[in-house]
Amino acid sequence: MHISKRAEEVQASPIRKLMPYANEAKNAGIKVYHLNIGQPDIPTPKEMIDVYHKYDEKVLEYGPSQGLDKYRQSLVYYYQKNNIAVSIEDIIVTTAGSEAIVFALLGICNPGDEVIIPEPFYTNYNGFASMTGVNLVPLTTYAETGFALPKADNFEALIGPKTKAIMLCNPGNPTGTVYNREEMEMVAGIAKKHNLFVISDEVYREFVYDGAEHTSILSITGMDDLAIMVDSISKRYSACGARIGCIISRNKPLMAALLKFAQARLCPPTLDQLAATASYHEISHSWLPY
Numbered sequence: 001m002h003i004s005k006r007a008e009e010v011q012a013s014p015i016r017k018l019m020p021y022a023n024e025a026k027n028a029g030i031k032v033y034h035l036n037i038g039q040p041d042i043p044t045p046k047e048m049i050d051v052y053h054k055y056d057e058k059v060l061e062y063g064p065s066q067g068l069d070k071y072r073q074s075l076v077y078y079y080q081k082n083n084i085a086v087s088i089e090d091i092i093v094t095t096a097g098s099e100a101i102v103f104a105l106l107g108i109c110n111p112g113d114e115v116i117i118p119e120p121f122y123t124n125y126n127g128f129a130s131m132t133g134v135n136l137v138p139l140t141t142y143a144e145t146g147f148a149l150p151k152a153d154n155f156e157a158l159i160g161p162k163t164k165a166i167m168l169c170n171p172g173n174p175t176g177t178v179y180n181r182e183e184m185e186m187v188a189g190i191a192k193k194h195n196l197f198v199i200s201d202e203v204y205r206e207f208v209y210d211g212a213e214h215t216s217i218l219s220i221t222g223m224d225d226l227a228i229m230v231d232s233i234s235k236r237y238s239a240c241g242a243r244i245g246c247i248i249s250r251n252k253p254l255m256a257a258l259l260k261f262a263q264a265r266l267c268p269p270t271l272d273q274l275a276a277t278a279s280y281h282e283i284s285h286s287w288l289p290y
Contacts, residue, residue: 010130014123038173040238048239051275063270065262067093067246071273074280075246082205084218090248092258093268097203097232097245098124104199104228104247105132107258109164115199116158117167118149120174122201125167137163147177155190165197165228166190171204171214178208181215188220188227198223201230203245224250233276242272 018036025032066072072088079086094100109115111133117125119138129136137158141147155166166187171178179187191198200217208214217227232245249255262268 006130006133011123011126013127038235039240040235042238044238045279047278047281048237048242048275051278052271055271055274060270063267063273065092065265065267066259067091067268068270068273068277071277071280072246074277078280079218079248082214082216084216086218086248086250089252090250090255092247092255092262093273094245094247094262095265095268096234096243097201097230098128099265099268100230100232100245100247101125101128101199101201102132103258103261104197104230105129105134106261107254108197108199108228109134112162113164114160114162115165115167116155116163118147118172120147121167122169122173135162136167141175141177147172147175149179149183149186152186152190155187156194159190159194159196163194163196165199167199167201168217169201169204170217171207173201173204176207178212178214180212184215184217184220188217188223191226192222195226197226197228199228199230203230203232203235205231206236218248218250226251228254233279237276237279239272239276239279242275243269244272244276 015036022032022034022036069088071093072091075091076086076088092103094103105115105128109132112135114135114137115129116137116139118141120141121138125136139150139154139158141150168179168187170184187198190196198217202214202216205214205216216229217223218229220227227249229248230245231248233242234240234245247258
């Protein structure tokens with residue numbers, strides 16, 4: 001018996017492949033700086049940890065497939081604080097941002113379809129694309145220009161009959177580049193012109209420095225049917241092990257379709273959602289109404 005072609009071709013994570021070498025070096029007494037993995041070294045909020053310690057329900061039950069209403073409502077207020085207007089119906093909680101990206105690709109692409117993506121990009125996007133049968137079409141950016149997005153003509157030269165989306169990571173992983181509003185407006189203009197989705201991975205929203213401002217794809221006018229945002233608490237709350245993310249879009253038919261994927265995997269982690277809710281509530285209580 002042979003394994004599937006998909007299983008043979010999916011990329012092993014270069015990030016994780018380095019771990020045995022790092023562990024070997026540590027065992028030899030060598031100080032290791034983990035530049036291969038984005039694990040924050042600040043403490044996870046006490047409010048989150050307290051939820052795990054104090055949970056006393058007799059049964060840890062299934063939750064709703066789209067996520068707990070209390071948590072999704074917390075996200076609504078969080079995004080309002082960041083000038084992003086969404087409703088609870090626009091949000092599906094996922095098992096980390098990784099599942100959100102897989103859902104997005106499954107929801108908008110057929111096998112063999114293409115997604116344009118600026119490179120360098122987060123290496124695990126390759127794995128997600130292989131899992132979903134999607135072909136990533138890279139558009140190279142350069143250190144000499146601060147990894148800024150190329151002009152619209154460069155994007156449009158890559159658009160073909162199988163192109164379904166442009167995918168961005170903003171702020172960028174691994175470059176750290178923050179795309180400004182003009183760049184995001186340019187991408188949105190291309191998307192509207194060619195009827196393409198824009199998948200915007202905004203996990204690093206808070207990691208913006210030197211006077212730069214983050215621009216969400218959901219803040220761009222006229223993108224309600226085309227914008228898909230991916231997010232996660234992993235970096236925001238130094239809670240990478242909690243595995244709580246979300247996918248957000250105002251496109252109602254798309255979200256109805258994505259809910260079926262969410263139902264197929266039953267529900268995201270209940271206890272981790274409660275912990276995330278506590279962080280949004282306690283740390284940002286000034287803008288939460290409860």
